[in-house]
Amino acid sequence: xxxxxxxxxxxxxxxxxxxxxxxxxxxxxxxxxxxxxxxxxxxxxxxxxxxxxxxxxxxxxxxxxxxxxxxxxxxxxxxxxxxxxxxxxxxxxxxxxxxxxxxxxxxxxxxxxxxxxxxxxxxxxxxxxxxxxxxxxxxxxxxxxxxxxxxxxxxxxxxxxxxxxxxxxxxxxxxxxxxxxxxxxxxxxxxxxxxxxxxxxxxxxxxxxxxxxxxxxxxxxxxxxxxxxxxxxxxxxxxxxxxxxxx
Amino acid sequence: xxxxxxxxxxxxxxxxxxxxxxxxxxxxxxxxxxxxxxxxxxxxxxxxxxxxxxxxxxxxxxxxxxxxxxxxxxxxxxxxxxxxxxxxxxxxxxxxxxxxxxxxxxxxxxxxxxxxxxxxxxxxxxxxxxxxxxxxxxxxxxxxxxxxxxxxxxxxxxxxxxxxxxxxxxxx
Numbered sequence: 217x218x219x220x221x222x223x224x225x226x227x228x229x230x231x232x233x234x235x236x237x238x239x240x241x242x243x244x245x246x247x248x249x250x251x252x253x254x255x256x257x258x259x260x261x262x263x264x265x266x267x268x269x270x271x272x273x274x275x276x277x278x279x280x281x282x283x284x285x286x287x288x289x290x291x292x293x294x295x296x297x298x299x300x301x302x303x304x305x306x307x308x309x310x311x312x313x314x315x316x317x318x319x320x321x322x323x324x325x326x327x328x329x330x331x332x333x334x335x336x337x338x339x340x341x342x343x344x345x346x347x348x349x350x351x352x353x354x355x356x357x358x359x360x361x362x363x364x365x366x367x368x369x370x371x372x373x374x375x376x377x378x379x380x381x382x383x384x385x386x387x388x389x390x391x392x393x394x395x396x397x398x399x400x401x402x403x404x405x406x407x408x409x410x411x412x413x414x415x416x417x418x419x420x421x422x423x424x425x426x427x428x429x430x431x432x433x434x435x436x437x438x439x440x441x442x443x444x445x446x447x448x449x450x451x452x453x454x455x456x457x458x459x460x461x462x463x
Numbered sequence: 464x465x466x467x468x469x470x471x472x473x474x475x476x477x478x479x480x481x482x483x484x485x486x487x488x489x490x491x492x493x494x495x496x497x498x499x500x501x502x503x504x505x506x507x508x509x510x511x512x513x514x515x516x517x518x519x520x521x522x523x524x525x526x527x528x529x530x531x532x533x534x535x536x537x538x539x540x541x542x543x544x545x546x547x548x549x550x551x552x553x554x555x556x557x558x559x560x561x562x563x564x565x566x567x568x569x570x571x572x573x574x575x576x577x578x579x580x581x582x583x584x585x586x587x588x589x590x591x592x593x594x595x596x597x598x599x600x601x602x603x604x605x606x607x608x609x610x611x612x613x614x615x616x617x618x619x620x621x622x623x624x625x626x627x628x629x630x631x632x633x634x635x
Contacts, residue, residue, distance in 0.1 A: 389571055392570045393570060393586060395570075395571040396568075396569040396570040397569065410518065411514075414519055415522050415524055417524055419523075419524065420521060421522075421524070
């Protein structure tokens with residue numbers, strides 16, 4: 217049975233349709249296998265060969281991969297939540313309540329989005345601590361650390377902008393306080409707050425601005441930076457794996 | 464020392480090319496500068512345009528001037544919060560006056576606590592007396608005194624936009 221399946225799969229991989237999509241075709245030589253990675257747009261960011269120890273739990277605790285996983289969950293649940301959410305006053309609050317009590321699976325999606333957001337912030341910090349205490353930020357990986365700092369900022373901004381969207385008391389006062397912290401910037405603080413809120417008070421303009429930032433601009437920035445972050449892993453010589461002390 | 468050497472070697476080679484092989488170098492440089500210059504102009508213009516675009520020209524926000532109510536609505540020696548407009552109207556011994564109810568720390572709406580005879584902020588614990596003077600907490604400024612006047616039809620009016628420099632009372 218197994219051999220039949222394998223033969224069938226090999227036949228499929230040699231059809232012209234398959235070969236137009238995956239140019240590498242069948243075969244298990246090193247060349248074929250490296251081409252399979254190089255010629256796939258999703259995989260070509262990664263190296264065709266990695267140290268087997270880099271795939272073990274110990275060097276990374278898989279914290280980066282887990283962070284990416286929470287990001288994928290957030291994108292998927294976030295897009296679904298967008299189908300029932302109007303970023304307008306006072307409809308936003310009612311939509312949030314509808315998601316909790318009326319929409320099928322709405323409460324599950326909303327809670328999954330919320331808990332994943334908490335988990336992502338936690339995992340980003342854990343990932344940074346892990347990288348820091350293992351010294352994996354050192355040359356040649358120092359620029360990837362910088363990209364990581366920007367990803368931390370994008371993550372925190374995503375959290376902050378998402379916090380306003382339920383339009384409840386917690387959201388309103390948190391963003392009131394947050395925007396007044398921005399106002400404390402010397403000289404331009406007042407302008408920053410005005411641009412942030414699209415006015416002088418936390419109101420419909422602020423909700424719409426935070427919505428666009430949360431659903432479009434910041435996720436795009438995150439995807440771009442994650443792309444660079446992953447590509448740099450390969451360019452900087454793969455994941456940091458210390459030499460074994462007693463081989 | 465080694466820097467001077469490399470420069471000395473590089474300069475004649477670099478200098479030799481434009482004179483012999485590059486007759487339109489000044490023209491090329493002119494166009495390169497023109498291109499870079501127009502990019503800079505476009506970049507600055509985009510920045511200004513974006514700033515203008517993101518600054519709303521019309522705001523649908525409440526008027527800073529509000530009608531607080533008739534004077535006889537406020538009993539003597541009381542502090543009344545209007546949460547919608549964010550002001551206190553106080554009927555004190557010297558007359559009526561108004562305070563901004565938004566905490567000067569980070570903008571939370573404060574509340575009047577009659578049992579403490581204090582105005583208290585729920586966010587970070589700032590406390591003010593009924594003259595707006597801070598008595599505790601992180602607030603950097605006292606609550607602002609606002610201009611109060613009696614309208615022709617007998618209502619107490621408050622202007623939230625211009626804080627007063629000195630205490631003013633309205634006698635009715």
